[in-house]
Amino acid sequence: KKFGGYGGGYPHGGKRRVNSRTSQAQRDEVIRRTVYVSDIDHQVTEEQLAALFINVGQVVDCRMCGDPNSVLRFAFIEFTDEEGARAALNLSGTVLGYYPVRVLPSKTAIAPVNPTFLPRSDDEREMCARTIYCTNIDKKVSQADVKLFFESICGEVYRLRLLGDYQHNTRIAFVEFVMG
The missing domain is CATH 3.30.70.330 (RRM (RNA recognition motif) domain)
Structure with a gap:
């Protein structure tokens, strides 16, 4: 399965369900299903990161962020349900590459890709x-x-x-x- 990029390989076609017409309750629910992962080794790919989290729940989206040349990057991972996100928190401290990743509840949903920039x-x-x-x-x-x-x-x-x-x-x- 392909992760990352623009919508390729995700169960929902990479389409975001959060827009200006979506209720605050729905936005909050998406945030509760999303975790923030930091201290990611620069050699770790989105595919490798997603593979770690697939073990605790079904991953909807995995978005790696930060300068690819930086030693450490961060990511957001969205699950189909809150249980997956809660289980993902237990992976904090797991060594991926050369560094242990930190996993925290996310304060935001994964931002949609702005199609005007593509x-x-x-x-x-x-x-x-x-x-x-x-x-x-x-x-x-x-x-x-x-x-x-x-x-x-x-x-x-x-x-x-x-x-x-x-x-x-x-x-x-x-x-x-x-x-x-």
Whole structure:
């Protein structure tokens, strides 16, 4: 079974049941079925995390959050019922990867993916498949240096956007390649 991403592989097709017309009682019920997991080793995948929690209840959604390059990340896991979420709390302290995870009752439901941020056409999807996001680029490194670095390892760069501000001493880049 596939977990994560945009709705793939979930029993409910990944569609969220919480929207502006949903009653507060229904929202509270979804929150009671959701746990917050912290201190997740950066090498642990959504699939591995969900596999741990499938042992205590049926998982509806598993959403990994945080910078994938950070040592520790966090996640939200929603179960079909409150019993699954309560049982999941007992997994706090279980070592997954190199660290014991912390499992707490969630204060929020899993936020739905905003469809306006997703690629809408085949061209946009294809462009996304050829684009990488790069962080922690020293401000002394020029756009030409970044382009040369990626072209020497990965292939011809079609477009490069190097972004930064005055508050941070590093920058980020979106690098779009000619070939995927």
